[in-house]
Amino acid sequence: MKMPAVSLLEWQKKFGSEEACAAELAKVRWPDGFFCPRCGSRKASYISTRHLYQCSKCRHQVSITAGTIFHATKISLVKWFWAIYLTASDKGGISALRLAKHLGVSWLTAYRMLRKIRMAMAHRDSIYRLKGFIELDDTYVGGKRSGKRGRGAEGKKPVLVAVEMHPDKGAGFTAMKAVETISHDTVQSFLTRKLLTGQKVKTDALPALTVVGTSQQHEKKITPPEEAAKWLPMVHVIIGNMKAFLTGTFHGVSLKYLQEYLDEFCYRFNRRFWEPELPMRLLNACLAHVPVTKAEFG
Numbered sequence: 166m167k168m169p170a171v172s173l174l175e176w177q178k179k180f181g182s183e184e185a186c187a188a189e190l191a192k193v194r195w196p197d198g199f200f201c202p203r204c205g206s207r208k209a210s211y212i213s214t215r216h217l218y219q220c221s222k223c224r225h226q227v228s229i230t231a232g233t234i235f236h237a238t239k240i241s242l243v244k245w246f247w248a249i250y251l252t253a254s255d256k257g258g259i260s261a262l263r264l265a266k267h268l269g270v271s272w273l274t275a276y277r278m279l280r281k282i283r284m285a286m287a288h289r290d291s292i293y294r295l296k297g298f299i300e301l302d303d304t305y306v307g308g309k310r311s312g313k314r315g316r317g318a319e320g321k322k323p324v325l326v327a328v329e330m331h332p333d334k335g336a337g338f339t340a341m342k343a344v345e346t347i348s349h350d351t352v353q354s355f356l357t358r359k360l361l362t363g364q365k366v367k368t369d370a371l372p373a374l375t376v377v378g379t380s381q382q383h384e385k386k387i388t389p390p391e392e393a394a395k396w397l398p399m400v401h402v403i404i405g406n407m408k409a410f411l412t413g414t415f416h417g418v419s420l421k422y423l424q425e426y427l428d429e430f431c432y433r434f435n436r437r438f439w440e441p442e443l444p445m446r447l448l449n450a451c452l453a454h455v456p457v458t459k460a461e462f463g
């Protein structure tokens with residue numbers, strides 16, 4: 166679905182008040198207008214300090230932020246909406262420090278907001294499964310030297326990377342997963358979550374990747390490092406882009422939260438042709454109900 170491109174001034178005009186932002190949330194929750202779950206009344210007033218709609222007839226209160234990334238937030242929705250706009254329009258990904266300055270909040274608050282926005286990004290992409298011709302490889306992130314396996318795994322985290330390869334159009338969608346080890350189990354779980362079954366999947370001949378053959382049409386080839394980029398050209402380009410993204414914007418990422426940054430990279434990469442639409446797309450992803458659990462967000 167095409168989304169409108171919105172300029173900074175238009176955003177300010179559209180989402181300049183708590184009421185306007187709440188109305189946008191309400192549109193997602195009640196596409197046909199407010200509906201009281203207790204008495205069925207269609208009239209309500211908004212209590213902006215608590216992000217609540219109160220039924221005008223029976224006074225029942227409904228939280229407009231329940232089930233979204235804004236749940237239980239003390240930050241104004243206007244600030245949240247700006248965070249979304251700034252995140253979406255900063256090409257390389259905005260840092261918590263920069264966001265904190267723009268919004269007039271503490272670094273920690275900005276950092277937490279960014280984590281939740283990344284969660285919405287991940288949730289959006291989790292719906293999609295890669296298909297067609299796919300290149301799949303592993304890489305290592307962190308430590309003194311990022312690179313392939315075999316350079317000493319100390320302080321590094323393995324990442325599984327898959328990308329759709331269109332013969333004439335180049336790369337399609339990509340998916341990445343940080344794992345503890347590259348094993349049959351982690352590869353299988355990645356395939357199940359991120360790929361449709363029965364696709365054509367190219368890999369090098371790493372033993373842990375033989376499991377690809379159980380659910381996919383697996384093409385594998387033993388490749389010496391200097392030839393790896395010929396056999397799997399696109400996935401190597403993507404891995405290079407991802408590492409530049411991690412070092413450029415975030416100056417090295419704590420490996421504990423690596424997956425969140427990978428999620429942001431993939432979200433942006435997968436929408437690189439729709440850049441002007443990104444603020445509205447990201448807003449939509451954030452307004453949708455995201456399962457926010459303590460396990461996911463400590």
Ligand SMILES: [Zn+2]
Pocket residue numbers: 201202203204205206220221222223224225
């Ligand atoms: Zn009511």
